[in-house]
Amino acid sequence: MPESAATRQTQQPVRESFGSRLAAAMVERGPLCVGIDPHPGLLADWGLNDDAAGLERFSLTVVEAVGSLAAAVKPQVALYERHGSAGMAVLERTLAASAEAGVLSIADAKRGDIGSTMAAYADAWLRDGSSLAADSVTLSPYLGFESLRPALDLAAHYGRGVFVLALTSNPEGKSVQHVGGDDSVARRIVAAAAAENQRYDGALGSVGLVVGATIGSALKDLDIELGPVRGAILAPGLGAQGATPADLRATFGGAYPQVLATSSRGILAAGPSVAALRAAAEETLAGLRS
Numbered sequence: 683m684p685e686s687a688a689t690r691q692t693q694q695p696v697r698e699s700f701g702s703r704l705a706a707a708m709v710e711r712g713p714l715c716v717g718i719d720p721h722p723g724l725l726a727d728w729g730l731n732d733d734a735a736g737l738e739r740f741s742l743t744v745v746e747a748v749g750s751l752a753a754a755v756k757p758q759v760a761l762y763e764r765h766g767s768a769g770m771a772v773l774e775r776t777l778a779a780s781a782e783a784g785v786l787s788i789a790d791a792k793r794g795d796i797g798s799t800m801a802a803y804a805d806a807w808l809r810d811g812s813s814l815a816a817d818s819v820t821l822s823p824y825l826g827f828e829s830l831r832p833a834l835d836l837a838a839h840y841g842r843g844v845f846v847l848a849l850t851s852n853p854e855g856k857s858v859q860h861v862g863g864d865d866s867v868a869r870r871i872v873a874a875a876a877a878e879n880q881r882y883d884g885a886l887g888s889v890g891l892v893v894g895a896t897i898g899s900a901l902k903d904l905d906i907e908l909g910p911v912r913g914a915i916l917a918p919g920l921g922a923q924g925a926t927p928a929d930l931r932a933t934f935g936g937a938y939p940q941v942l943a944t945s946s947r948g949i950l951a952a953g954p955s956v957a958a959l960r961a962a963a964e965e966t967l968a969g970l971r972s
């Protein structure tokens with residue numbers, strides 16, 4: 683049985699915080715997260731079947747290729763879910779293989795619900811002993827940032843982390859996230875994450891944000907500063923969605939050292955050769971560092 687929330691509140695964190703572990707990985711390995719997105723088309727390109735066996739071969743190949751190179755890997759949960767329970771079992775083995783390879787994992791699940799249900803999502807993705815526990819999980823704050831409380835607290839207790847959607851990489855995101863002008867929805871989420879990170883010492887707090895590499899001038903337009911957040915900025919959009927390392931520097935400016943750029947299809951297209959995948963990740967990393 684999971685231990686109760688009341689018991690956890692009184693205990694010390696069980697391991698070093700996710701923010702500290704991620705900061706160390708980014709210093710040691712650089713600012714790249716490789717997305718593990720087993721799209722049906724990519725499975726076919728790799729000569730794999732669109733089934734659980736194909737999914738497993740794909741996922742473990744990526745971990746083998748970049749597990750000692752990237753700061754993090756980010757399995758896209760939807761692409762495992764579409765295979766039902768067999769797919770979720772593959773996701774569990776992918777997370778275990780990532781931990782064994784010594785690379786941090788970000789389960790891209792984008793969970794968010796009323797607090798009582800959120801506690802169950804937190805148990806699934808962030809509790810020691812859960813077969814789906816990752817080092818961190820992506821969360822959607824559109825039921826209100828505070829509805830994420832069970833995940834924020836459980837992550838702190840178990841030394842895990844969260845990435846909260848703030849300004850997403852897709853063009854439709856604006857219709858919700860930019861609403862409010864100078865007091866935009868996105869700005870409020872950024873402020874809430876900054877407040878939450880006050881509980882953490884060290885270079886990075888464990889509450890990160892998702893801010894797309896494709897957002898152009900949105901940070902300036904909405905008067906949003908990411909520096910004070912003191913959390914990692916997970917930036918999707920590099921590669922297949924068109925953003926370049928130069929775009930990342932222009933978009934994030936002084937907050938660039940906090941950015942963990944993530945690319946999936948742009949790197950995965952190099953497979954199935956382990957050496958070619960590794961070379962593609964190295965090339966992306968070199969672009970991010972230059």
Ligand SMILES: O=c1ccn([C@@H]2O[C@H](COP(=O)(O)O)[C@@H](O)[C@H]2O)c(=O)[nH]1
Nearest residue numbers: 758850851852894918922923945946947
């Ligand atoms: O704003 C967001 C949030 C999440 N994503 C996810 O990242 C990857 C991007 O894949 P690419 O192949 O590099 O385009 C994918 O899993 C998305 O669901 C995002 O793109 N934008």
